[in-house]
Amino acid sequence: MKKYILPLVFAAFFFSSCEEIPPTVTGSMVMDDDEPNPVEDQKRQVLIEEFTGVRCVNCPAGSAKIEDLLGSHGEQLVAVSIHAGEFSPPYPASQYDFRTDDGDQLLSYLGEPFGYPTAVVNRKLFSGQFDLQLGSDDWAGFIATEKEIAPKVRIDIVPNFDAVTRNLTVDVALYVDEAISEPDVHLSLMLTESGIQDLQLTPASSTPQSDYTHKHVLRET
């Protein structure tokens, strides 16, 4: 029996710490208040840039997840859907081509994802991650982490749209709360459009859904 003592010791070692205190899971906590906050009270805004395409069968699941996250985080989360990459060419019957040169450049700049759905959160390489592009299971966690950081700059955006001339004027005021050491800081404005009904491939059918509602589609930067 002596020869079995050592393996038994090993087995005991493995089983010894089976009891653990798990984290609490609550399920969704939807925010009721999504009224815009004045800039003085502005908290950190988190940007999620979703890369998608009308031929991407799994992307609607990612987009639905973003809708849930917008529901949970309210104004603190800003979503942009960028149609770029291998699944983004429109169908012959598509009404719109959602691709933009800026979107292609952003994909090239931020890196090709391993798979879809995919998104980049605050263009940040997070601890434990090896790519800027994140699978949809990692979005919620990193958004929650980013939200807690105090903003360095508060941004007040006031858009003015003239329906007659169809001119959009945007006034942006920056309130710098912290000294910024980076020598090269840019301000980008992104124009997105929601509520566009057009073709989108979904897991429900081999033919694309014609009345799929596309949200926060990047149109211009």
Add this chain to the structure above:
Amino acid sequence: MIPRFWLPLLLLTLGLQTVTAQDAENEQTTTNQGRLSGNLQLNGNFFMRDSSIGAANTPQYDRQLFGAESWLNLNYQNWGFDMGIRFDMFNNSNLLNPNGSYTDIGVGRWYVSRKINKLGITAGYIYDIIGSGIIFRAYEERPLAIDQALYGIRATYDLTDNWTVKAFTGRQKQQFDTYASVLRGAAIDGFVGSDSSKVTLAPGFGVVARTLDDGSMNNLVADLNTYRKVDILQMFPDTLNGEGPNYNTYAFSFYNTLTAGPFAWYIETAMKTKEVIADPFGERVTVSGDTISGKRYINKSGSVIYTSLSFAKQGLGITVEGKRTENFDFRTRPQEEGVRGLIHYIPPMTRVNTYRLLARYAAATQFIGEQAFQVDASYAVNKKLSLSANFSNITNLDGDQLYREIFTEIYYKYKRKWTLTTGVQLQDYNLEVYFGKPEAAPAKTVTPYVDFLYKFNPKTSIRLESQYMSMSKSHGVRSDYGNWVFGLAEFTLAPHWAITVSDMYNINPGKESPIDVETGEKEKIHFPRFDVYYTHKANRFSLSYVKQVQGVVCSGGICRLEPAFSGVKMSVNSTF
């Protein structure tokens, strides 16, 4: 960056200093006391854009034009130590992510190993396996950029001549970094019987545990908190009393090989404690009310049973295998997908096809649910003629067909002048599951093939290969890319040269074949390939012009979708 280099460099410096010093003294002594060996693999890809086949819109085709990978492995043995270091380089490489570009360079592996009487210790990047790998396999598969080395320490101890126990702990490698989750494991392997025994047993038992890191758990909880409460209650019924996702997951495995005369019977049964894993074919309703299909978390325990019975006697060989998998996705963190972060390896239940068209539809191992069996038989009628056949069948746990293959082969050898290999393969391949194509009808193929080798003299030979794949239709349209024809001619001038010319032609295009913009018709595209191989002793060089259709690339049931390729490939392989 510096710390990750210092130890390997120190090891290498030590090793080389010894060799140099000994060289100066006496070369013979060097051979007797220390041994330096190694190998080099170098791949270079020149990318030539071809939008017609989909070889476009990646950084390599758009602007980088060239990518390379290299691995230089050096092993040194001396003073009872084994040590090694591997230099890895990826330059604008599409190996890690076929659609992306990856550039990094550094020490991909180092290790030091020492045997002290019955105790063996290894530290560094360790490759190892428990049983057939169902609960743990740390291995490298370069064509898929898989390198699941365990970065840690391992101890082995010989209890007797026939019984060995081992234990290890560490973290899984991820390129030049490691995942944060901690792994630990142990196994005992034995042998009962002797060389003269008619019946022998090789039993074993292993256990592996993974402790999820805080970052991964935080992300997991945050994601679960976007689920509806009803889904959470389904996953954690006792959530009010503190039930939640487990940090620690334990996987156990019993295995044994019994040999009795011409029979060999392997059986392995494994189970895994409850953990949150991702079901890639799940469905759930979001808080916003949308129903989403695709990856969703489940909280379940898992099991695998795998068995293989083989018989071999007098030219007859038969192997019967069976496997049942349920919720056995074991990863370093549940967020990882595809080939990434896998701690284990489940043996595939299909034959490994090598002919181009026969290998086009490969069945990736399904971790959530798979029921499979395979029969493989071969019979050598005489020295000239042998026959073989294979049948494999894979369903999910609900009985839905995932894969079926019938394969036959006749091999005939006429003196030393020529050989003929021919047969037919029938496949039934679930495109919905393996290619993720919604509502796609299964690809049912019939593929006859011929391989003829003619030797002009002992050094000069020509080999001709031909295959034709006939694809089933659904609603009047051929599935996937439709019918293919493939031809290859290989001229060998032993021992140095081999030249290969081949073409894969989409003779009757299918649903996924691209449309010619000018004619509006499906395009019949050629995918030619030209290879030159030169071998000199332990060095092998290759230069190839390749146009390759998009498809699945697999290694042992671990697969990924591979986009089309157009360009020139070169490689150097050397061992020393």
